[in-house]
Amino acid sequence: MPARFIKNMAMLDAHIHLSDPEYQADMETILASMKRLGIRACAVSMDNDSSRTTLELAAKSNLVLPFVGIHPEKFADNLDSMVHLIEANSDVISGIGEIGLDKTYTRTDGDFKRQKDVFTKLLGLAESLKKPVSVHSRKTLDEILEIIPSYCISGFLLHWFDGSKKQLSRAMDLGCFVSYGPVMVYSQDKQVLLSNTPRDKILVETDGPVRFSHCFGMKSAQISFIPSVIFCLSKILGQSYDDSVSMLEQNSTRYLEA
Template identity: 45%
Template sequence: MKTQVRDGGRLLKVLIPFRRHAAVLLYDAHVHLTDSEYSGYLDHVFSSLYAMRIVACSVAVDLETTKKSLRLFKDRKDVIKQFVGIHPEFAAREDLDKFVQVARDNMASIDGIGEIGLDGTYEAERGVPYERQKQVFHAMLALAESEGKPVSIHSRRALDDILAILPSFRLRGALLHWFAGSKKQLARSMDMGLYVSYGPALVYSDDKKVLLKHTRRDRFLVETDGPVRYSRCFEGKPALPTSFLPSVVASAAAVLGVSYGEAAETTARNTEAFLGSQQL
């Protein structure tokens, strides 16, 4: 089966094996299925996930999307892994104590804590104090530590601070989603036993391909970060696990010089280890 993706002005054809009888699952390690962009067709998303054997790690960003996740996905544990958290963008407005209480009350339904983290751009651009972001991030990590849950971390222009903070906590697993650091920061992340994920930008970004080549084979995951739109591929449509993720896996396979099946098996094995990994 072939799918078409757009790289600038070029239309690329990516060969993807037909998967109806495939035994290997694909995992979207980071997607925002509680985003309003998906509200009109979540049933279609669920059906497509089942049909294509894809498991989505759906992240929340505040108390509202956390409650929405708990309501929508409580009976979908076979295809949805629920991550709940306070995103740094919303650190200043959220009631931290209330969020933690809601999370603890529903922890049996929660698979991880995320999207959490720090963002070095939000104080100047959006008025979210960096110190408040740190306070919330520490609280989210403490929650994950106490409940034995993995974390999905946002680290834009804050990666050095995050790498300095993480050793203070004993975490079941930590993912630096949409990794965009340097090769030096990547090497440090690998030494710390962290996971990193790559998304649709891997289809066209030489920088991401170089980073993947320097990533340990047992520490990389794939994601869509939907509903983010990608202007250089997929014609700027909102990202969906079922239509975007196979192309990310195919691109990873090409970068690593392995078959699509081997790349799929590797990312599935890595994601399962991340979701159930031992404490760091």
């Protein structure tokens, strides 16, 4: 079982950027809220600096499950330093993330090649260390689905899944988990995707501090949004809230025990 896995905590925010400066002033309140609500968090990182911050937060609370890595936006960050950071802290790191591909952040073919090199290097490290991954796949889902079979990673999360039904089917064939967040509360497209997802592959997330509209009033996502996401999920899947919490707890256990 990976380090920092917490039993008897029913809910999991599978993807949130707790190291983001927007949360810094309220961190003690956030950690207290997590304890009161019984919510763990896969705290993902963007680069070397935020990864170190994530590890510091994890040292303060065992509800924070530290994921470290280089986000595709930060593809120019020092890869060697990241590899060293992961290897030096492999006993306390819960997973590798946020990693992935996103052509939005590249200008040239060389940029995308560098982005892909970073992604595949960190996937290889996750495989060798037997760590789950949290993967960013905006507008690159087909490329990522082609890469996945090259690695043996049982805890492979396509966070904020935004693909087609066909891509979802392919992701399920490859054994991936997918996560849905606050946008699912008001997006019919996301609700349709959720209803077509095998129940043993579903996780929930906030992706904070992303801001959400409609009932969330463009507020930065907080971990306390998770019960609302689960409530919506319950209605879509036609099951009780408690059954949904139990289902998600089992799914998060399997994801984290990659």
